[in-house]
Amino acid sequence: MCQFCAIVRRRFLRAFGTGAAAMAVGGARFEAATATAGAPRTRFAVSAILPLGGAAPAEAAEPVILGEGQYRYQVLEGWGELPPGMTYGDAPAVCVDSKDTVYVFTRGAHPVIVFDRNGKFLRSWGEDIGFTNAHGAAIGPDDLLYLTDDFGQTVRKCTPDGKVLMMIGTPKVAAPPFSGKPFNRCTHTALSPEGDIYVSDGYRNAAVHKYSPDGKLLFSWGEPGTGPGQFNLVHNIGCDDEGWVYVADRENHRVQVFDGSGKYETQWNNLARPCGLFVTRGKSPIAIIGELGPETVATLTSGAPNLGPRVSIVSAKGEILARVGTAALGEGPGRFIAPHGIAVDSRGDIYVAEVANTYWPVLFGKRPDHELRCFQKLARVS
Numbered sequence: 001m002c003q004f005c006a007i008v009r010r011r012f013l014r015a016f017g018t019g020a021a022a023m024a025v026g027g028a029r030f031e032a033a034t035a036t037a038g039a040p041r042t043r044f045a046v047s048a049i050l051p052l053g054g055a056a057p058a059e060a061a062e063p064v065i066l067g068e069g070q071y072r073y074q075v076l077e078g079w080g081e082l083p084p085g086m087t088y089g090d091a092p093a094v095c096v097d098s099k100d101t102v103y104v105f106t107r108g109a110h111p112v113i114v115f116d117r118n119g120k121f122l123r124s125w126g127e128d129i130g131f132t133n134a135h136g137a138a139i140g141p142d143d144l145l146y147l148t149d150d151f152g153q154t155v156r157k158c159t160p161d162g163k164v165l166m167m168i169g170t171p172k173v174a175a176p177p178f179s180g181k182p183f184n185r186c187t188h189t190a191l192s193p194e195g196d197i198y199v200s201d202g203y204r205n206a207a208v209h210k211y212s213p214d215g216k217l218l219f220s221w222g223e224p225g226t227g228p229g230q231f232n233l234v235h236n237i238g239c240d241d242e243g244w245v246y247v248a249d250r251e252n253h254r255v256q257v258f259d260g261s262g263k264y265e266t267q268w269n270n271l272a273r274p275c276g277l278f279v280t281r282g283k284s285p286i287a288i289i290g291e292l293g294p295e296t297v298a299t300l301t302s303g304a305p306n307l308g309p310r311v312s313i314v315s316a317k318g319e320i321l322a323r324v325g326t327a328a329l330g331e332g333p334g335r336f337i338a339p340h341g342i343a344v345d346s347r348g349d350i351y352v353a354e355v356a357n358t359y360w361p362v363l364f365g366k367r368p369d370h371e372l373r374c375f376q377k378l379a380r381v382s
Contacts, residue, residue: 290339
């Protein structure tokens with residue numbers, strides 16, 4: 001079966017399965033609707049089985065386009081051909097190399113799952129490395145991976161086939177909380193133009209650490225707080241070709257910008273808990289930001305648009321260029337649950353890694369009854 005046919009088939013089956021559940025739950029609504037005088041029965045039969053956040057099964061193959069202006073993307077629903085029995089578990093991070101090979105850092109039995117740019121499965125690795133909890137993934141100009149393990153308190157530098165070349169941090173040994181010393185649940189890495197390594201740290205710290213290319217700690221900066229240079233959950237980090245450092249200060253709802261010595265420059269606002277962050281290279285960098293949105297999406301703000309979860313495109317000056325996905329939380333095409341990691345390939349396509357299965361109990365107080373979708377590809381529309 002060709003890739004397109006496989007994707008369409010999976011989308012139809014997902015829509016049909018969700019629709020059947022909706023029919024079972026919404027039977028009374030269906031019966032009441034069909035009793036309306038003059039109402040066409042088939043119309044209500046279709047509306048009764050609409051999947052949450054999705055289109056009717058007969059329309060499942062219609063392309064879903066997100067974004068605005070020159071930043072428009074088609075959702076490639078079902079992208080990524082996993083072998084039988086293999087699952088992500090959750091997909092907190094993703095990175096893409098110079099050949100557009102896609103590396104998904106997962107919380108399943110196979111820590112790193114590798115695809116080509118068309119979604120063909122290539123290999124998996126990392127089962128014997130000793131990852132505790134996958135969190136961040138970045139890649140250098142030499143196509144070497146930097147994989148951040150937050151509960152494991154480490155960053156590992158790996159080859160594309162899984163050989164560990166360097167490890168920063170001591171496995172499962174945490175620094176004192178909010179001490180400013182590495183690490184206490186580090187989250188992500190970024191490389192400077194000179195190859196220095198920045199590590200965001202993290203859930204139980206409020207610091208950024210700068211290392212030399214060989215892993216020697218140079219200095220750290222940051223402290224808890226809401227002012228310039230202070231952090232409230234340092235969740236992600238990026239760097240551009242001029243050496244500016246961009247830090248996703250998640251619970252302060254902003255991205256802060258620093259020079260290479262840690263000096264505060266500016267900040268970007270109007271973001272809803274920025275979680276994923278990817279900064280493009282080149283003369284005119286942009287940032288692609290995955291936003292969790294409010295934790296009230298299951299209660300007070302349930303069903304509200306424009307609050308996230310979503311993806312935003314932001315200029316290097318902090319201008320919002322596009323909102324990619326404005327609908328409320330959901331599994332339907334074009335919707336998100338917990339965008340956590342972001343990567344972009346050479347054609348401008350966006351890969352969104354989500355911790356949907358981890359985040360669902362936080363929102364709804366119970367585990368999902370099935371493994372939620374946690375990885376999407378958004379293809380740039382020219």
